[in-house]
Amino acid sequence: MEGVTPVGSEGNKAGESPPSDTSGRTGTEEERKVREAGQMRPGGQVVVFPSKTAGSSSSSSSYVPPPPPTPQQITAGRRRFVKLLVGVGALLSLAPYVPWGTFLSNSVSAGKGYVRQQATVNKDTFVKFELIRLPTELGGDAKDATAFVAFSKVCVHLWCSPNYNPDQPTNPNENGYKPNQSKHEQYECPCHGSIYKVPQGLAIDGPASFQAPPTNAIPMLTLSTDSNGFLMVEKPVWDVNHNGVLGYGRYVQQ
Numbered sequence: 001m002e003g004v005t006p007v008g009s010e011g012n013k014a015g016e017s018p019p020s021d022t023s024g025r026t027g028t029e030e031e032r033k034v035r036e037a038g039q040m041r042p043g044g045q046v047v048v049f050p051s052k053t054a055g056s057s058s059s060s061s062s063y064v065p066p067p068p069p070t071p072q073q074i075t076a077g078r079r080r081f082v083k084l085l086v087g088v089g090a091l092l093s094l095a096p097y098v099p100w101g102t103f104l105s106n107s108v109s110a111g112k113g114y115v116r117q118q119a120t121v122n123k124d125t126f127v128k129f130e131l132i133r134l135p136t137e138l139g140g141d142a143k144d145a146t147a148f149v150a151f152s153k154v155c156v157h158l159w160c161s162p163n164y165n166p167d168q169p170t171n172p173n174e175n176g177y178k179p180n181q182s183k184h185e186q187y188e189c190p191c192h193g194s195i196y197k198v199p200q201g202l203a204i205d206g207p208a209s210f211q212a213p214p215t216n217a218i219p220m221l222t223l224s225t226d227s228n229g230f231l232m233v234e235k236p237v238w239d240v241n242h243n244g245v246l247g248y249g250r251y252v253q254q
């Protein structure tokens with residue numbers, strides 16, 4: 001047998017005949033086993049690796065590269081891969097319909113979905129209101145509940161927290177700035193510049209003002225005073241025709 005290449009061993013020296021086996025054929029014991037198994041590289045070259053354990057000559061110590069895949073095997077492999085892709089795609093398309101738990105739910109949709117979203121965000125934010133004493137020119141010096149408004153702290157645009165800003169910004173580039181004014185007196189959202197008019201709570205500037213009613217007015221509480229002059233909060237009715245829907249809006253009677 002020609003073309004035998006021992007790997008990791010010194011092999012036979014030039015001009016030296018390899019030892020014969022009992023059948024009269026030449027080569028080492030490992031070469032003989034490989035030859036008998038008919039495993040050789042194209043071109044007749046047999047590769048023999050040395051034993052892992054010195055002195056061992058078991059068949060597990062010989063490595064013969066596997067034959068290349070046939071065209072049928074390649075085609076079958078591609079089919080399996082395509083099937084896997086289709087299966088994964090089908091699973092992903094079903095993912096939105098699986099109840100993963102409220103911690104993964106952040107989509108806003110009409111009705112029930114909207115209420116579910118409220119429960120997953122910081123509840124404190126959704127129960128916060130800003131009590132504002134109106135400026136004098138709007139009746140803020142009255143001794144009853146009409147001197148106050150209480151707006152929701154959740155902007156109806158994208159749920160940032162607006163603040164009442166009584167003073168005119170000094171920076172002309174700042175949101176809400178108007179020339180030749182000393183007062184601002186609006187409820188304004190720092191995120192995208194929505195400005196709600198006081199005391200109605202209707203958006204008069206910014207993205208919230210472009211939303212259709214009832215999503216263009218901030219929800220608010222109904223205030224009253226008791227016989228002792230204490231300020232009271234009436235039990236809210238959370239729909240768009242009364243105190244509004246938090247983070248959504250309410251209808252404003254104009």
Ligand code: FES
Binds near residue numbers: 155159191
């Ligand atoms: S979240 Fe308030 S203006 Fe966008």
